[in-house]
Amino acid sequence: MAESGFERNFIFGRVKKMSHKIIHKEQLSENVFAIDVSAELIASAAKPGQFIILAINSEYSERIPLTIAASNAEKGTIRLIWQRLGKTTTELADLKVGETIENIAGPLGKPTHLENFGLVVCVGGGIGCAPLLPIATALKKQGNKIISILGARNKELLILESEFAAISDELIVTTDDGSLGRKALVTEPLKEICQRKQKPDKVFVIGPAVMMKFCCEVTKQFDVPTDVSLNTIMIDGTGMCGGCRVEIGGETKFVCVDGPEFDGHKVNFDLMLKRLNAYKNHEQKALEQYKEHKCKIGLDKKTERKK
Amino acid sequence: MIEKERQQLLDELLEKQKQGRLKPSDRFAIPCQQMPQQDAMERKNNVEEVTTGYSETQARLEAMRCLGCKTAPCVNGCPVRINIKDFITAIADGEFAKALGIIKENSLLPAVCGRVCPQEVQCQEKCTVGLKFKDVNKAVSIGRLERFAADWGDKQNEKDVPKIAAKTKIKVAVIGSGPGSIVAAADTARAGHDVTMFEAFHKTGGVMVYGIPEFRLPKKIVQKEIDVLEKMGVKIVRNFIVGKTRTIEQLMSEDGFDAVYIGVGAGLPKFMGIEGESLVGVYSANEYLTRANLMKAYKFGNGSDTPIIRSKKIAVVGGGNVAMDCSRMALRLGAEKVYLLYRRTEKEMPARVEEVHHAKEEGVEFHTLQSPQKIIGDENSCVKAVECIKYELGEPDESGRRRPVAIENSEFTIDLDAVIIAIGNGANPLIGQTTPNLKFNKWGNIIVDENCKTSIDGVWAGGDIVLGSATVILAMGQGRGAAAAINKYFAEKLSERSGDN
Numbered sequence: 001m002a003e004s005g006f007e008r009n010f011i012f013g014r015v016k017k018m019s020h021k022i023i024h025k026e027q028l029s030e031n032v033f034a035i036d037v038s039a040e041l042i043a044s045a046a047k048p049g050q051f052i053i054l055a056i057n058s059e060y061s062e063r064i065p066l067t068i069a070a071s072n073a074e075k076g077t078i079r080l081i082w083q084r085l086g087k088t089t090t091e092l093a094d095l096k097v098g099e100t101i102e103n104i105a106g107p108l109g110k111p112t113h114l115e116n117f118g119l120v121v122c123v124g125g126g127i128g129c130a131p132l133l134p135i136a137t138a139l140k141k142q143g144n145k146i147i148s149i150l151g152a153r154n155k156e157l158l159i160l161e162s163e164f165a166a167i168s169d170e171l172i173v174t175t176d177d178g179s180l181g182r183k184a185l186v187t188e189p190l191k192e193i194c195q196r197k198q199k200p201d202k203v204f205v206i207g208p209a210v211m212m213k214f215c216c217e218v219t220k221q222f223d224v225p226t227d228v229s230l231n232t233i234m235i236d237g238t239g240m241c242g243g244c245r246v247e248i249g250g251e252t253k254f255v256c257v258d259g260p261e262f263d264g265h266k267v268n269f270d271l272m273l274k275r276l277n278a279y280k281n282h283e284q285k286a287l288e289q290y291k292e293h294k295c296k297i298g299l300d301k302k303t304e305r306k307k
Numbered sequence: 308m309i310e311k312e313r314q315q316l317l318d319e320l321l322e323k324q325k326q327g328r329l330k331p332s333d334r335f336a337i338p339c340q341q342m343p344q345q346d347a348m349e350r351k352n353n354v355e356e357v358t359t360g361y362s363e364t365q366a367r368l369e370a371m372r373c374l375g376c377k378t379a380p381c382v383n384g385c386p387v388r389i390n391i392k393d394f395i396t397a398i399a400d401g402e403f404a405k406a407l408g409i410i411k412e413n414s415l416l417p418a419v420c421g422r423v424c425p426q427e428v429q430c431q432e433k434c435t436v437g438l439k440f441k442d443v444n445k446a447v448s449i450g451r452l453e454r455f456a457a458d459w460g461d462k463q464n465e466k467d468v469p470k471i472a473a474k475t476k477i478k479v480a481v482i483g484s485g486p487g488s489i490v491a492a493a494d495t496a497r498a499g500h501d502v503t504m505f506e507a508f509h510k511t512g513g514v515m516v517y518g519i520p521e522f523r524l525p526k527k528i529v530q531k532e533i534d535v536l537e538k539m540g541v542k543i544v545r546n547f548i549v550g551k552t553r554t555i556e557q558l559m560s561e562d563g564f565d566a567v568y569i570g571v572g573a574g575l576p577k578f579m580g581i582e583g584e585s586l587v588g589v590y591s592a593n594e595y596l597t598r599a600n601l602m603k604a605y606k607f608g609n610g611s612d613t614p615i616i617r618s619k620k621i622a623v624v625g626g627g628n629v630a631m632d633c634s635r636m637a638l639r640l641g642a643e644k645v646y647l648l649y650r651r652t653e654k655e656m657p658a659r660v661e662e663v664h665h666a667k668e669e670g671v672e673f674h675t676l677q678s679p680q681k682i683i684g685d686e687n688s689c690v691k692a693v694e695c696i697k698y699e700l701g702e703p704d705e706s707g708r709r710r711p712v713a714i715e716n717s718e719f720t721i722d723l724d725a726v727i728i729a730i731g732n733g734a735n736p737l738i739g740q741t742t743p744n745l746k747f748n749k750w751g752n753i754i755v756d757e758n759c760k761t762s763i764d765g766v767w768a769g770g771d772i773v774l775g776s777a778t779v780i781l782a783m784g785q786g787r788g789a790a791a792a793i794n795k796y797f798a799e800k801l802s803e804r805s806g807d808n
């Protein structure tokens with residue numbers, strides 16, 4: 001543990017102001033970014049499957065959840081990987097190394113239940129590959145045999161391929177347009193694997209809600225237990241607001257305290273999909289205003305793509 | 308009554324008093340001083356505070372209505388036993404600083420309590436003047452006078468920082484930053500302990516900032532109290548979720564905290580368990596108010612990034628302060644119609660009378676003896692209507708309130724685009740999940756003794772996490788009680804230690 005770190009000194013000692021500095025930044029694909037950001041206490045407490053909630057500044061910022069893609073307790077940093085979608089993720093993508101995020105709270109959610117299941121299939125769709133990686137890595141460490149299926153719309157959008165290659169016994173890549181790997185949706189290879197002589201013992205799926213829904217339909221046919229990680233809208237992340245509620249086996253559950261991982265065969269995905277779209281029009285408006293604002297102050301120049 | 312007339316009346320009364328001719332009948336004859344407030348039609352379009360506070364003359368006139376009863380029954384109605392009679396006398400005498408000093412002996416947050424306490428069921432319910440008129444609304448307006456003294460103090464710009472005893476090196480962790488925690492932090496810091504406050508949110512103040520709306524309790528009032536804590540040397544750590552970032556066990560065994568006060572408040576919102584509650588446009592009160600208050604969604608697009616659905620027709624289910632706040636916030640967010648659905652009658656509503664009154668003035672439609680049975684969605688799973696059923700009052704239940712009984716075949720529907728459920732909260736689950744030895748009752752509230760001590764040595768708790776849904780003043784009272792117990796515990800320990808030497 002980083003005993004002498006800055007954050008500890010703030011909390012348990014005498015440093016005046018706490019903030020989270022961006023130590024390293026990468027662009028993984030056109031719209032996917034990764035940063036290592038200092039968050040010492042979270043780094044030393046984080047377990048696979050957990051997430052944080054951040055607000056870039058304090059007065060008016062939206063609070064958004066992001067998965068802890070990796071954590072380094074020695075350096076006191078956590079890694080966040082996100083897709084540029086709306087206002088907050090766009091603003092986040094515009095931050096540079098050395099700049100700070102004012103508020104990061106976590107680690108939130110229950111950690112992934114890890115054990116030696118035997119043969120595990122890890123299915124990641126798009127940005128979902130980021131939260132999947134720490135889980136797959138930990139499962140490998142537990143002695144599981146790992147088959148990874150990574151899917152994206154095209155070659156440019158596929159991320160973390162080499163990282164998954166390093167920990168997988170078998171790696172299958174699919175793209176919608178066939179620009180890399182197989183031209184298919186992830187459900188195709190998943191079905192084939194379920195039909196193999198050695199049926200998987202467990203499946204983890206993280207990706208867009210629609211993709212998780214269809215993967216679960218496949219594994220249900222073969223009776224393979226499947227965990228999914230749900231990305232509902234969240235506000236507090238501590239079980240206070242109820243905004244993250246989902247229906248699991250007919251019961252109301254709260255993703256932030258009961259999840260984010262659930263038995264995929266019990267999730268009411270249709271309802272969840274609708275709830276995710278609740279603010280679509282509003283979010284579009286916020287993004288447009290932010291872009292307009294950047295344009296006015298000359299910040300709309302494309303961020304340089306880093307290697 | 309205009310200000311000039313008030314001044315004249317006050318002068319006359321003071322003159323009589325000086326000559327020793329002021330009789331109780333003169334006091335009864337003083338008209339109740341109405342609280343100045345923004346016009347209802349105007350204020351429902353802004354989030355500024357609804358009531359603007361007494362003038363000095365008004366405050367002194369209202370204070371002169373007090374009879375100065377020997378037994379001061381009002382004090383018994385006050386959960387923290389403020390010396391009401393004396394502070395009111397001081398206001399009548401124009402000695403506002405003295406009045407504030409008297410209040411502060413017992414209450415640390417008068418500007419807050421003066422605004423949000425349910426006085427009509429506490430001090431004012433017991434007031435002799437109200438009893439004489441057989442109308443609690445004609446009691447001395449103790450709450451408004453308390454607020455007057457507090458606001459007067461703030462205007463003097465000399466928010467004095469309380470004296471701190473010699474440093475003890477005892478480390479106290481206060482979890483949460485609601486009213487109970489603020490008081491616990493202040494009182495332990497005053498005793499010279501090294502106090503750190505941990506708050507999960509990025510803003511401090513608890514329900515006073517994310518629940519109770521700006522138009523009822525301006526956030527700057529709460530911020531001032533937090534500023535005082537900081538001046539007293541209390542360290543405030545935001546974005547720190549005890550149980551997740553560090554556990555209580557870690558705070559005590561690894562980080563060197565000697566005592567912990569848990570004030571994490573209420574948790575998971577209750578839903579009704581009816582069909583359609585997961586539809587888009589159904590909010591818990593907590594979500595609705597948090598979006599609106601904490602993230603200032605009412606400024607969405609003008610600074611704030613957090614969206615909120617700007618519904619035109621909204622139903623709010625419930626009859627407490629929370630339901631009133633949601634209804635009135637909805638109006639401020641542009642709703643054209645707000646229906647308040649409550650199973651019982653107005654008499655049983657737990658909300659403060661003033662809030663009910665203000666909500667009605669602003670145009671909230673009260674539908675009592677009705678409750679939703681089913682929420683109906685459109686093809687996009689957005690709320691379209693609610694199906695309600697009518698109720699009548701039956702026999703009283705254990706609490707003495709008459710139980711609502713559904714009337715068969717009385718179903719009807721109301722067209723809507725949002726529903727806010729404000730029927731209460733369960734207990735906060737996080738601390739329980741991560742603190743194995745802490746004892747909870749069957750509702751998930753922490754069990755404490757009369758000094759607010761929990762089942763773990765060195766750990767105290769108070770506020771909503773102990774009481775269920777309570778009030779600001781009760782939470783404060785527990786924070787104070789716990790702090791006193793903490794201070795006593797360590798004072799004894801320290802004297803034992805010095806005795807050993």
Ligand SMILES: Cc1cc2nc3c(=O)[nH]c(=O)nc-3n(C[C@H](O)[C@H](O)[C@H](O)COP(=O)(O)OP(=O)(O)OC[C@H]3O[C@@H](n4cnc5c(N)ncnc54)[C@H](O)[C@@H]3O)c2cc1C
Nearest residue numbers: 064065066067081082083085086087088089231232233283
């Ligand atoms: C537990 C959890 C972990 C998450 N981990 C990651 C992660 O590691 N990396 C990552 O990129 N994203 C992650 N997300 C999703 C991320 O929080 C959202 O993408 C983000 O809130 C969008 O914010 P925005 O302001 O940029 O976009 P908004 O303007 O809020 O939304 C833009 C678009 O994104 C959609 N959207 C909004 N919220 C979500 C959401 N929660 N999930 C999916 N789509 C959404 C909207 O419908 C809209 O079309 C996670 C979500 C949860 C609940």
Ligand SMILES: Cc1cc2nc3c(=O)[nH]c(=O)nc-3n(C[C@H](O)[C@H](O)[C@H](O)COP(=O)(O)OP(=O)(O)OC[C@H]3O[C@@H](n4cnc5c(N)ncnc54)[C@H](O)[C@@H]3O)c2cc1C
Nearest residue numbers: 483485487507513514518549571572770771777778779782
């Ligand atoms: C909308 C609304 C209106 C109300 N109106 C009135 C009124 O008019 N009059 C009245 O007297 N009362 C009112 N109440 C009730 C009153 O606000 C509460 O009883 C009171 O605030 C409880 O205080 P508390 O000390 O328990 O802490 P709370 O105010 O509940 O604050 C608890 C704090 O702890 C934080 N926290 C939670 N978990 C953790 C954790 N694990 N680690 C760190 N921090 C954590 C929370 O984020 C929060 O800030 C109202 C409540 C609501 C919701």
Ligand code: SF4
Nearest residue numbers: 373374376381434435
């Ligand atoms: S009961 Fe009423 S009249 Fe009597 S002392 Fe208290 S406030 Fe004054």
Ligand code: FES
Nearest residue numbers: 235237241242256
């Ligand atoms: S995010 Fe508020 S309860 Fe889960």
